[in-house]
Amino acid sequence: MTNEKIPFALKRERDWKMRGNIVNAECEEPVMRGQCGIMGNCLASSAKVEAAHSSRTTSRVSKTSPSSVPSNLSIQSYCEASDVSSLPTPRSEGEILSSPNLKAFAFNELKNATRNFRPDSLLGEGGFGCVYKGWIDEHTFTASKPGSGMVVAVKKLKPEGLQGHKEWLTEVDYLGQLHHQNLVKLIGYCVEGENRLLVYEFMSKGSLENHLFRRGLQPLSWSVRMKVAIGAARGLSFLHNAQSQVIYRDFKASNILLDADFNPKLSDFGLAKAGPTGDRTHVSTQVMGTQGYAAPEYVATGRLTAKSDVYSFGVVLLELLSGRRAVDRTKAGVEQNLVEWTKPYLGDKRKLFRIMDTKLGGQYPQKGAYMAATLALQCLNREAKARPPMTEVLETLEQIAASKTVGRNNQSEQKRVHIPARKCKVQMGAL
Ligand SMILES: Nc1ncnc2c1ncn2[C@@H]1O[C@H](COP(=O)(O)OP(=O)(O)OP(=O)(O)O)[C@@H](O)[C@H]1O
Numbered sequence: 001m002t003n004e005k006i007p008f009a010l011k012r013e014r015d016w017k018m019r020g021n022i023v024n025a026e027c028e029e030p031v032m033r034g035q036c037g038i039m040g041n042c043l044a045s046s047a048k049v050e051a052a053h054s055s056r057t058t059s060r061v062s063k064t065s066p067s068s069v070p071s072n073l074s075i076q077s078y079c080e081a082s083d084v085s086s087l088p089t090p091r092s093e094g095e096i097l098s099s100p101n102l103k104a105f106a107f108n109e110l111k112n113a114t115r116n117f118r119p120d121s122l123l124g125e126g127g128f129g130c131v132y133k134g135w136i137d138e139h140t141f142t143a144s145k146p147g148s149g150m151v152v153a154v155k156k157l158k159p160e161g162l163q164g165h166k167e168w169l170t171e172v173d174y175l176g177q178l179h180h181q182n183l184v185k186l187i188g189y190c191v192e193g194e195n196r197l198l199v200y201e202f203m204s205k206g207s208l209e210n211h212l213f214r215r216g217l218q219p220l221s222w223s224v225r226m227k228v229a230i231g232a233a234r235g236l237s238f239l240h241n242a243q244s245q246v247i248y249r250d251f252k253a254s255n256i257l258l259d260a261d262f263n264p265k266l267s268d269f270g271l272a273k274a275g276p277t278g279d280r281t282h283v284s285t286q287v288m289g290t291q292g293y294a295a296p297e298y299v300a301t302g303r304l305t306a307k308s309d310v311y312s313f314g315v316v317l318l319e320l321l322s323g324r325r326a327v328d329r330t331k332a333g334v335e336q337n338l339v340e341w342t343k344p345y346l347g348d349k350r351k352l353f354r355i356m357d358t359k360l361g362g363q364y365p366q367k368g369a370y371m372a373a374t375l376a377l378q379c380l381n382r383e384a385k386a387r388p389p390m391t392e393v394l395e396t397l398e399q400i401a402a403s404k405t406v407g408r409n410n411q412s413e414q415k416r417v418h419i420p421a422r423k424c425k426v427q428m429g430a431l
């Protein structure tokens with residue numbers, strides 16, 4: 001079951017009509033999901049919301065010397081501790097691309113590393129291109145034989161023009177400077193002619209989206225869901241509390257990648273934006289993000305704050321609780337929109353089980369689930385200021401995880417949640 005991909009212009013018009021908002025925005029060209037030319041089937045999920053509140057600026061790519069191996073970069077030596085000392089300030093393209101933390105790859109190296117971008121190396125596809133599995137030598141970072149050396153994920157952007165380049169460069173800029181255990185590690189990039197590629201550490205369990213919604217994968221347990229929520233909250237909290245605040249702007253299940261132990265890391269910094277400075281309360285910007293995750297006030301006004309990310313976090317928390325997508329066009333009526341559908345149940349202890357993921361098989365602590373649902377409700381407050389900051393969200397999640405441990409020794413928390421048969425039918429009927 002995947003999200004229907006709706007052409008942006010139609011999607012936007014329909015949503016805003018539904019909300020009854022009058023939005024003073026010009027429509028920009030849609031960010032369309034294409035195919036990589038090798039797969040008949042697109043693996044991407046949700047469509048991006050994009051509308052113009054400001055004009056685009058672009059810059060010419062300056063070619064950099066390829067294949068310089070950065071002296072201080074290796075996955076093994078990668079520091080798990082957060083690094084808040086070097087934070088994004090506006091930099092020229094040349095400065096961004098000469099980051100000592102990143103390797104500039106030649107296109108041919110990445111072609112060899114991915115076996116010529118072979119379909120069987122494909123890990124997934126997003127709005128801006130396909131992601132391939134590749135192998136590089138862990139010392140020299142040159143292409144190595146498949147199966148030997150270090151595994152990497154290579155994202156190859158579709159040659160889609162200036163917006164793609166802008167986001168590609170933003171990602172190189174942010175991930176070249178920000179390092180944290182819950183942010184995906186960018187190893188390097190390639191800029192050659194029209195080609196734009198990014199090389200990341202390989203996240204062997206793929207995206208949270210796949211684990212929550214794709215059939216055939218083992219359902220995530222309650223404790224793994226909480227682990228993912230906590231790690232993702234820590235990543236966002238790090239960005240929001242950096243010396244120069246960073247607003248992530250694209251928080252969603254497909255951008256949360258999981259390592260072998262289900263440690264989550266945020267990926268895709270193409271939409272990240274510096275937070276307001278001085279006395280400013282927000283930054284005014286193009287509305288960009290993904291439908292179903294973007295905060296309503298941001299979609300309506302283009303005014304972006306860290307609380308927009310908090311809203312998106314609330315949506316993902318709901319996805320973790322319910323196992324349902326933010327937007328699911330295969331459902332009818334109110335159930336298409338996860339926030340609208342779940343809201344009436346979130347604050348009601350006795351009704352909460354109706355929206356909980358049936359794939360959990362009732363194996364979750366009732367109190368913890370209720371605390372998480374209440375937290376999601378706070379994150380989804382229509383009033384942005386009333387949403388908790390990410391530090392608070394993180395604390396609450398940690399409390400939930402801790403109380404679950406207590407619950408292990410506690411019969412009432414430990415026991416399976418019983419879903420009354422009659423009510424279960426009501427729930428199934430509504431599916
Ligand atoms: N570093 C990585 N390691 C392993 N798999 C990855 C990595 N990065 C991406 N992928 C896989 O590739 C898929 C596509 O990622 P991509 O970021 O291009 O698109 P998306 O997040 O689905 O959509 P969007 O373009 O809206 O961000 C992911 O869902 C994931 O399965």
Ligand SMILES: [Mg+2]
Pocket residue numbers: 126254255267268
């Ligand atoms: Mg992504």
